[in-house]
Amino acid sequence: MLRTPLGTSLLGPEAGAGVSPASLITGANKGIGYEIARGLIAEGVTVLAGARDPGRGEEAAARLGARFIQVDVTSPESVAAAAKRIEEEYGTLDILVNNAGIALGGPSASQTPVDMTRTVYETNVFGVISVTNAMLPLLRRSPAARIVNVSSEVGSLGLTTDPESPFYSLIGIAYQSSKSALNMITVCYAKEFADMKINACNPGYCATDLNAHSGFRTAAQGAAVAVRLALLGADGPTGAFLGDEGPLPW
Template identity: 50%
Template sequence: MTTTFITGANKGLGLETARRLVNLGHTVVLGARDPERGAAAAADLGVRFVRIDVTDDSSVRAAAADVEAHEGHVDVLVNNAGIPGAAVDAEALTGRDVLEVLDVNVAGVVRTTTAFLPLLRRSPDPVIVNVSSGMGSLEHTHDPDRAESQVIAPAYTASKAALTMLTTQYAKALPDVRVNAADPGYTATDLNGHSGPQTVTEGTDAVVALATEGPGHGSGRLVDRHGETAWG
C-alpha cells in the first residue's frame, strides 16, 4: 500500500488531495500546522495527523521522525503548504513580506524534502509532488487570455517561479526520486477568496495524477489537469 505524506492538508487543495488518495487506497498521513484543524480534518478522513510547520526546522524534523516511527517509510511526499502573502500594493511591499512567502512556499519545500528524503528512499518508487502554480510562469502571466495575467502578486508569483525551478533542480540532483510540479489552475480556495472557477476536485487532478502514475514516468515535469505543460 502506498504511504503518502501531505503538508498543508487541513483544508483546500491539500485536504481534497488527501480525500482522493484515501479513496484510491493510499495510506495518507495528513500534515498541517494547526493542531486542532489538522486533527479534525484527519478524523473526518479516518487518517493519522502529524503536526508540521514547514517554516520551523525542528517541527519538520519531528514530523519526519513521527512518520518514521509509525509508518516507517514514505512513497509519496506532496509539498502542498503555501501562503499568498500580504495583500499590499506593490509599492508598499517590503522585504519582510517577500521573505515570509518564500519561507513557506520555497524554503518550506526544501526543509520538508531534506527531512523526508531518507524515508522516501525506503520506497521502491519514491515520488515528490510540489504544488506550484501557473502564476509562476512568465508565459502565462504575460498572456492576456489567461487569468494569471490579470493578477498582481509579486511575492506569491516569484515564489512559485522559484518552486518550479527548484523542482527541476531536484529532479537533476535526485535521480533516484521522481520529482515533479503540479499546477492546480485557478481553483476556488481560501487563497483567492474562493474566486476561482475550478472546484477543488478539478484543482487536485494534476496532484493526484502525479501521485498515482506509477514507475516509469519522467522527472522534472510541470503538469496541469490537462497533462504536461511547457516551462516558461
C-alpha cells in the same frame, strides 16, 4: 494544449500486492490539500495528513480517515519531529506532497513590503525545501518515491510574459515569484534524484480560503492532478510542470 498520458499508476501492476504506499501531505486540513488526501485515500494510499494546527489537523484527519501529523513547514523543529515520527512508525515514505502554501501581496511589485515577500517565501519556498530535505532519507527507502510540489500557473514565466495569456496582467511579486522558485526547485531535485518522480503541478484557480473562494474550480478538481502525479508509474515524467491538460510553460 498538448495532452499527454501521465503513465501508469503506482497502484497498478508494479505495486506490490497488498502494499499500501505511505504519503505525507502538508496543509492537508483544508482546501486542495484536504482533497488530495481524500483522493489518495480513495486510491488505497495511507495518508499522513500534515497540518500546523493540532486542532484543525486532528479534526480533518478524523473526517478523512487519515492520521494527523503536526507539521508547520516554517518550523525546522516541527519538520524534524514529523520526519522522526514517520521513521519510527513507518520506516519509509513513498509519497510527499508539498501542498502547504500562503498567498500575500501588495498593490504592486514596488509597493509590496520585502517582509511580506519573505513571509511568503518562508512557507512556499523554504518550507518546501525544509520538508523535502527532512523526508528524503525516508523517500530514498521507497522503491518508487514520488514528490509533488503544488505550484501554480501564475508562477509560469512563459505565461506571465505572453501578452495573449490571461495571466499577463498579473503582478504579484511575492506569491507569483514564490511559485516560479518552486518550479526551479522541482527541477533541481528531479535532476538530483533521477530515480524518483518529482514534479510540480498546477491545480488551476480553485475556490479556497487562499483566494476568499473566488476560484472557478473546486478544490477537488484542483487536487486531481496532484493525485495523479503522486501515483505515477515508472513510465511517468519527472522534472515536469503539469496541469490537467499536460505540460505548462515554465
